[in-house]
Amino acid sequence: MSSQSAAVQQSKGSPQADPAQKTGAQIVWEVLAREGVEVVFGYPGGAIMPTYDALPGYPIRHVLVRHEQGAAHMADGYARASGKVGVAIATSGPGATNLVTGIATAMMDSSPIVCITGQVPSTALGSDAFQETDITGITLPITKHNYLVTRAEDVAPALHEAFFIARSGRPGPVLVDITKDAQQGLARLESRPPPRSMRRHPIPVASSEAIARAALLIDAAERPLIFAGQGVIASGSSQLLRELAEKTGIPVTSTLLGLGGFPASHPLSLGMMGMHGEAWVNASIQEADLLIALGMRFDDRVTGKLQTYAVNARKIHAEIDPTEINKNVRVDVALPGDVGRTLSALIPAVQAKTRQPWLDRISARRSEAAPRDVQTIPCGGKLYAAHVLHDLWRLTEGKALVVTDVGQHQMWEAQYYKHDRPRSLITSGGLGTMGFALPAAMGARFARPQDEIWVVAGDGGFQMTACEMVTCAQEGLKLNIAIINNGYLGMVRQWQEFFYNRRYVATPLRSPDFVKLAEAHGLAALRVTKREEIPEAVARARAEPGSVVVEFRVEQEDSVYPMVPANTDLRDMIRRPANAFEEE
């Protein structure tokens, strides 16, 4: 902290006797500044007012959100776009509980955020005071760790440790709940506060024996696949992954959160696996004799029915969180530890090879699937969401940072927007949080001021956090916002079509006029109803200095294909009918 800002605080005529003492509220900002925080996302209220009052003078920008869920998603989007810790602030009670969905989202996707909440004075704790809620109790299962701080002298140690925990090992959210009297109380702020924890936090390391066993399996495999999860991106190991794949000639498939960790344009890239993964990928998984899983957790959306999952394959699992190893899938070689470190040890240990017969077999499958791909089907005057995503990819040359919401559009994005770089797709994978996209993209904007950012959201999810449009306007943020409007809660409608006899219960969705809505919030807006209008709309959106909403009125009852129904063998995919469009 600069001496200049310290002087500002002193000039307020505070009753401090010892000039080295600061209020807990001042200490909050001092610690944030020390941790390199440039921006926080928050919403004030009674129990956090002392902290807000101390903000002026510190070199930290505050973004006033319209709902605290947005603050948590913004911190999350900032974290995912930058790899640094994002920060959200809220008051006690409803302010804190509104953060909960955003915290759970960050927990499921291992995103490092620190949430600071105000709390009623320590003397009132447990008395059901106005706006009191047990937020450390509520967030216990959805944080990596949390703190209730009741004294000013505990603020700095708890906050520093919170940042450390959030970004260390497998990252995740940490909540620090600070009572009002702890914010108002005085404490000395040490230049380096003593660590609070008595515990070391060693990151596990894969043994050299395990590396050697993994190398033996890789050298012997005839039909191996590499699985790239988010751990590849989080550990900054994209280049190492590429080295492993190129040396061994093994093709790479990605989880949803792993997209971008391996270039989609690379000849060894197969695309996404799982429920809406590519048909050739899922079929190849069931035929593979070895899976090399890097930084992923065999989620049920990835595996389908576990009893029939990749039964012919040996499994090697490199993962920083030992609790994920042997959780859903029994593995043959466990490689606990940082994926980058594991890859560095593994690459020299494996033989250089080409595996042409296996690659040819996968290519043949890929060719078979082509006629069913909506990309190869003419639009026939209609606007398909898949065409929108494909054209967006072409028009932005695949270089945009795309932030998606949850549902059909999310899967079409994953299938048709080809990501070549890590941290170029931000999406809520594990929790599947509708309303994530807009606020997460706003957070990402602060982390990546130069990059083109596209929000891709459905008409349902967008309405959950649409209030943040005006935050965009107030903060002068530039985002391009694509709303894929099909008039339904599309993914639920699709499940109703496939599994509930087309009874569309509670899925037809009336939306406001998105163009008027955007304009009312101070954003530019336009509407697209035909495929040929897409290039001009994208060009206009990119040229606009402020945020722009582009509403795409797409086919109402299109579905995402292929689809592996929940808890089903990966081979049992529902495919797009090959002749579906010829009839029309």
Add this chain to the structure above:
Amino acid sequence: MPHESAFALPAGPKTAQTLIAYVEDRPGTLNRIVSLFRRRGFNIESLTVGRTEREGISRITVVVRADDETARRLEANLYKLFNVLSVEDVTHAPSVTREMAFVKVRAAQERRAELLQLVQTFRARVVDLGPESVIVETTGTQEKLDGLVEVLRPFGIIELVRTGAVAMLRGPGAGGQNGAARAEDGVAA
């Protein structure tokens, strides 16, 4: 007790697995541990908490009925809690495990001599003697306690309480030293 684990991995043979966790003595630590067991579906047989030779550090002995792989994951999950300093799986290590119980038994005059005889045989002792009942106290392995309860059952058990197991590794070393750094070591990874 929590529900059966929903994980789909084929389970190995389930046995009583004993883990010792050294934890920071802070408010909420036990809550975190119990919450972990609940949400991950671990089936807990017993759990005891108490102070240790080191100030600020408590020791939790937990017995789960699980296969070895589940016990390993439980240990790894415990390590993810930041108030947990270290965990020892003593199931397959040379160790001493004991549990204590009070059993309040009906003790009519005509069967009292027989009852006291049994108590003596089990090296248990009577800590309260009433006109209608006695309280028997005993310490031992889980099997010994099970045995005593079975022989007392015909007399009529009015009330039974068991503490759950505590365990300690044999040998000269103190447990729990691996993960618990001194404060000045800091929190470096």
